[in-house]
Amino acid sequence: MRYFEDIAPGEVHQLGPRAITLDDSLRFCEEFDRLPFHLDSDQARQSIYGELIASGLHTLSLTASIVVDGFMSQTSMTGASGMRNVRWHRPVTLPNELQVNVTVLDKSPPKPGKHFGVVTCRLETTGQDGVLVMSATVDYLVGNEPRR
Secondary structure, three states: OEOHHHOOOOOEEEEEEEEEOHHHHHHHHHHHOOOHHHHOHHHHHHOOOOOOEOOHHHHHHHHHHHHHHHOHHHEOEEEEEEEEEEEEOOOOEOOEEEEEEEEEEEEEOOOOOOOEEEEEEEEEEEOOOOOEEEEEEEEEEEEOOOOO
16 A cells, blocks of 8 residues: 555556447447447548547546556546546547556645645547547645554
8 A cells, every 4th residue: 555655746657458449439338428429330431530539537436447447447546536638639449449648747745634635637548549548637645654
């Protein structure tokens, strides 16, 4: 288990890959993002994308899952207090595999009476071709090491 004190700015974690299939994308979009270029091949071909693409929300969700499974689950993370600068740089074509580079940018110590600090990370998600598809900055709440 890693605690707030164990994490240092400048750390880089390369996580993944995680597959995303056409069926995965269709299931997600049927429930959460019913735009035609995510669900209908004919309409997708007529769109600016020219083919079915994954939802940006699905990409964001998979990115969060990859980060939790590969990095945050090994820490004393208690949640996140914010996400900013979310950008979708390129559409995710299907099928694909996503990887995430997590860079620890900064740390803010616990406020008085709190048992966690803030670890600010830059997330950069790439597709199987290594091209950046999404990026975001997240403030994770990470618990202090218990006093012994």
